[in-house]
Amino acid sequence: MNAYAGRRSAVGGALGVLALMLAGCGGSPVPSRDQDMYALSQANVGCTADPGTVCADVKLYATPINGFGTEFRPGWTENPADGKTRVVDHLYRDLQSDGRWQLSLGFVGGLKPGIYSGTVDVGTDLVTDVLVPIPKGHRPVALSYRLEVSSDPATRPALRAVVGAGDWAGPGGVAARTGLVAVTADPSKIKRRWSRFLQGLPTDNAASLLSWVPSPLLSNGQVVLPGMRPSDNQTATVTALQEDDGAVVWSAALPGLPDRALAVGDRLLVSGRTAETVNTTTLTSVGRRDGAAAGQVVVDGNLPNDGWTVAGDTLFLADGGQTKVTARALADLSTLRWSASLYNLLPGYGPLAQWGMTVSNGQVYASAAGRLRGFSAADGTRGTDIAVSGRDPRLLLGVALNQAPVVADATTLVLLSEREQKAGVERDNQLSVVDLATGAVRWTVSGKFMDQPVAANGVVYVSNQQSRAVEARSLINGAVVWSWAMETGDQSFQRQMVLTNSHLFVSTDRQVVALDLVSHQPVWRYGAGGLLGMTANGTLTLLNDRGGSPRQLLLVAFDVR
Structure with missing residues (x-):
């Protein structure tokens, strides 16, 4: 914002005093204005x-006209x-x-659909560094x-299921966290399906735990939105929308600060x-309808958002002390099925967080404190145990890791040592690819990797703030196969890429x-960034965080074919 743009009222008052002073010194007060100052x-x-x-x-x-000079900067x-x-x-x-x-007029963003009109008076509250009277x-x-601001389309194509796609x-979206939905997008047909404005929960002691926007469940x-609600329902803490048209299915007030939702059959x-209960969690079973x-x-x-997951008839999560993998x-859910240690606490140090x-092929994988470990989903028996790169665990006290393994194929896992959860915040970290068949790390590279990696067909895709580029790397040796550099005006990568058969959808802070x-090359773009996801019908979703308290959010859905 130009400094003059925010000082119009104060400057106007000062000039009024200046006019009276000039009048007292033989000058004249500002006369009635009857000639244009400028030609636009x-x-x-x-x-x-x-x-x-x-x-x-x-x-x-x-252009100043009618004898009006350039010594006055025009207010507005x-x-x-x-x-x-x-x-x-x-x-x-x-x-x-x-x-x-030269005038550069800019509009605000984040407005609801509609037409906004009016006028801007150019030449009000004139600003000058020279004590001269304003011309009469x-x-x-x-x-x-x-x-x-364009409205949502009146008609929408029917939703079509993607073969093999799930929640x-x-x-990482899907169960293997690959971020892959096997749909072929058509850039000429990528259209906005609907948009919905939402609110986050008010900032209070509970909400202060949540400095990031929770991921929607598709x-x-x-579209189930934990920690979000329509503006006309100030008691709800979870909202469900129809994928078809964005209409509210239900909004409900659930215990605590809802930060994650998973589907379990019809609930x-x-x-x-x-x-007050950061090491315990209230799990609420909710009807879908x-x-x-x-x-x-x-x-x-x-x-954590990256953490608990459901596979088969079992819920897997970290224990309250955040050192064990547990199964219920x-x-x-009140009965513990098994518990297995992921790492041992260092003497005098606290646990590693989040x-x-x-879960893949009957194994539960997790990585912390420099180890990748795999456990039998049935009974917790440890199988895989591989040393991986990362910071000294003693330097990670109280630092959230915000990562989970990505199953690239039957014998390959992709790991980030750690990452930031909050959009746009960078951190030094390491990207590794592990060969489960040999029990060895194939390769490791350092960078500032922002998003959860996505992978398919022998390639892992990462957004690297250090190189300011999306990098497509070979799973075999880590070589950069191709890359796409952030464009002028982009500042940072956001959270979560979406991979399809034909395209990689990436968000920056701007688009x-x-x-x-x-x-x-980019073949389609939308002028707002945020958290991406994709439904089993191939609907791309964008959750845009507009800030404020309570947090102002915009959810946009797109057809991609």
């Missing part, structure tokens, strides 16, 4: 934007047509060598504006914590792009 290069500006996106600045020129005042909704974010004014003022008989000129639940035609399992709570159990366990029967598990896996 255009009288109207406008743009059309999608929900959550921001229009590019509109540039035009203001917005006059919304409805008298209340201000949508102009800034009007930058830069004096050119030919005596004209001049007036500001009006610039008309019109901003249209998208948390980081399951069975629903949902939602976790909730409070500031109405959000009604059917039962609750408090378990000794820490359920879904039929009776590591996750991945979502679809990278063609053949040409390696």
